[in-house]
Amino acid sequence: MKVVVVNEIREHERRVALVPELVGRLTGAGLEVVVESGAGRAARFPDSAYEDAGARIASTDVLDGADVVLSVQPLEPSRMAQLSNGAMTVSFLPATQELDVVRAARDASVTSFSVELVPRISRAQSMDALTSQALVAGYRAVLIAAERLPRFFPLSMTAAGTVPPAEVLVLGAGVAGLQAIATARRLGARVAAYDVRAAAAEEIRSLGAQFVDLELPSLEGSGGYAREMTEERAQLQRDLLAPHVSASDVVITTAAVPGRAAPLLVERAAVEAMRPGSVVVDLAAESGGNVEGSQPGLEHEVGEALLIGGRNVPSQLPVHASRLYAANLVNLLLLMTSDGKVTPDFDDEIVDAACVTHDGTVRLETVREALGEGS
Numbered sequence: 001m002k003v004v005v006v007n008e009i010r011e012h013e014r015r016v017a018l019v020p021e022l023v024g025r026l027t028g029a030g031l032e033v034v035v036e037s038g039a040g041r042a043a044r045f046p047d048s049a050y051e052d053a054g055a056r057i058a059s060t061d062v063l064d065g066a067d068v069v070l071s072v073q074p075l076e077p078s079r080m081a082q083l084s085n086g087a088m089t090v091s092f093l094p095a096t097q098e099l100d101v102v103r104a105a106r107d108a109s110v111t112s113f114s115v116e117l118v119p120r121i122s123r124a125q126s127m128d129a130l131t132s133q134a135l136v137a138g139y140r141a142v143l144i145a146a147e148r149l150p151r152f153f154p155l156s157m158t159a160a161g162t163v164p165p166a167e168v169l170v171l172g173a174g175v176a177g178l179q180a181i182a183t184a185r186r187l188g189a190r191v192a193a194y195d196v197r198a199a200a201a202e203e204i205r206s207l208g209a210q211f212v213d214l215e216l217p218s219l220e221g222s223g224g225y226a227r228e229m230t231e232e233r234a235q236l237q238r239d240l241l242a243p244h245v246s247a248s249d250v251v252i253t254t255a256a257v258p259g260r261a262a263p264l265l266v267e268r269a270a271v272e273a274m275r276p277g278s279v280v281v282d283l284a285a286e287s288g289g290n291v292e293g294s295q296p297g298l299e300h301e302v303g304e305a306l307l308i309g310g311r312n313v314p315s316q317l318p319v320h321a322s323r324l325y326a327a328n329l330v331n332l333l334l335l336m337t338s339d340g341k342v343t344p345d346f347d348d349e350i351v352d353a354a355c356v357t358h359d360g361t362v363r364l365e366t367v368r369e370a371l372g373e374g375s
Helices: 019-028 049-052 100-108 122-127 128-148 175-187 200-206 231-248 266-270 318-335 347-355 364-368
Strands: 003-007 032-036 057-058 068-070 088-091 111-114 156-158 161-163 167-171 188-192 252-253 279-282 299-301 305-309 356-357
Touching: 019 049, 019 318, 032 049, 049 057, 068 318, 088 318, 100 111, 100 299, 100 356, 100 364, 111 347, 122 318, 122 347, 128 175, 128 252, 128 279, 156 356, 161 266, 167 175, 167 231, 175 188, 175 200, 175 252, 231 266, 266 299, 266 305, 318 347, 347 356, 356 364
Parallel strands: 003 032, 003 068, 032 057, 068 088, 088 111, 167 188, 167 252, 252 279, 279 305
Antiparallel strands: 111 356, 156 161, 299 305
């Protein structure tokens, strides 16, 4: 069967869905790998590296005869329509936000898989692209903040005086938040962090950061995510966080839940109260933002603080982001591969959960409703 890796053509996307070092895992399973010429260039993987690894490079008609298409961003509707009946795609696919793509996949009888939907269970950890890319985003967010902050991160004791460490506050202690904590600590900052889940307190402290205890009930949810809260509780949380925000040199927000708008954690007034030159990096800007006024890909001053809205932050470190993501895709694809054929087994809970369209139908009720199809 022919597995095709395509060029990413969406703006700001520099990752690639397969890296040369993993080509052998697919060819070793009896699959043919075809890479569209230039697919890995932005991530610093040249065509020659793929050829050396056993892939074939194609520059025209790359989708002809494709059985499986791997990508980072979902295929555009026009390219989805080029696929043959029964072909498969594996990519990020926020289905309710990409209804034209879902509609095109359904109409072309393409079986589409969304890596966002891979369940958070032990057996699926090696396929969890949300986690791998959150790791990259958390690291990158601290580098962005350190670069833009007009102060040192670490304590420095000199003959001219002592420079105190930067005060960093991380909101959200999932994978991105924990990586941000660890990175800020390595750079020498004094770090505090908050999460609505009680279990996060121990993880925060284990990294040498202070846990911000607002003395509110825990909101532990399923799959490692937090439960939604009432607006009354959300406002109380924002009020209690405000003095911690205003006392920080850097605030990094990471709270996001797939398929839902990001919770608002920080109001504009709290940012306005920060010291001149302070920096706020909102990793959730693309899903609505944790910070009032943040916009993806834009930065602007709020009071005398700089508010930076993240946009496709993992793509800013495309080498390792691609390696991690490609490993997730290869593991998911090989789960469905036997004797050189990719055959989805919908009795497998991972395969079943991650599939958006199959055999001309949309499998997710929420997406059917968004398309106006009902149940």
